[in-house]
Amino acid sequence: MHPMTQQTDRAQRTPIELFGYVVGVTCIVLGGLVAAVAAPLQLAKGSWLAAYLVLVAGVLQAILAEQRPLIGGAPGNGRATLTVLALWPIGNLLVIVGSLAIVPWVVIAGGALLVVALVAALWSTRGAARRLRAWIARVIYVVVLVSVPVGLVLSALRAA
Secondary structure, rough: OOOOHHHHHHOOOHHHHHHHHHHHHHHHHHHHHHHHHHOOOOOOOHHHHHHHHHHHHHHHHHHHHHHHHHHHHOOOHHHHHHHHHHHHHHHOOOOOOOOHHHHHHHHHHHHHHHHHHHHOOEEEEOOOOOOHHHHHHHHHHHHHHHHHHHHHHHHHHOOO
């Protein structure tokens, strides 16, 4: 891709997408901070929390926020983007709180929101101008979709 085209795509981000990207980067930074204090403070779930904040809450949030510019989608429906970018952090917050407090139903509720957000993100990859990038996004989303039930089962087993 030509550098000028990439700059144009980035400049066309909606405020919702920009906010979603900032939330993702913030989660990545928070994950790094948790990793830095987990061992010294002997946080039992510190390494899990750090990895979750960076990989799931952060990186995936940033990918979801950048999806439209990256795959060449039209600005389209702002409500769909808002839904995805709102459900993702809310679902992650529920998963984190439920996991740390060992409350399985909160984790399950969060996981359900993550599934809805991922299905909506998958749906919105239709008609992408950059098909290879759209397929890469779809593969990432499907891998995470498959991992959500696995994580929910592991959380329930830990709580039992």
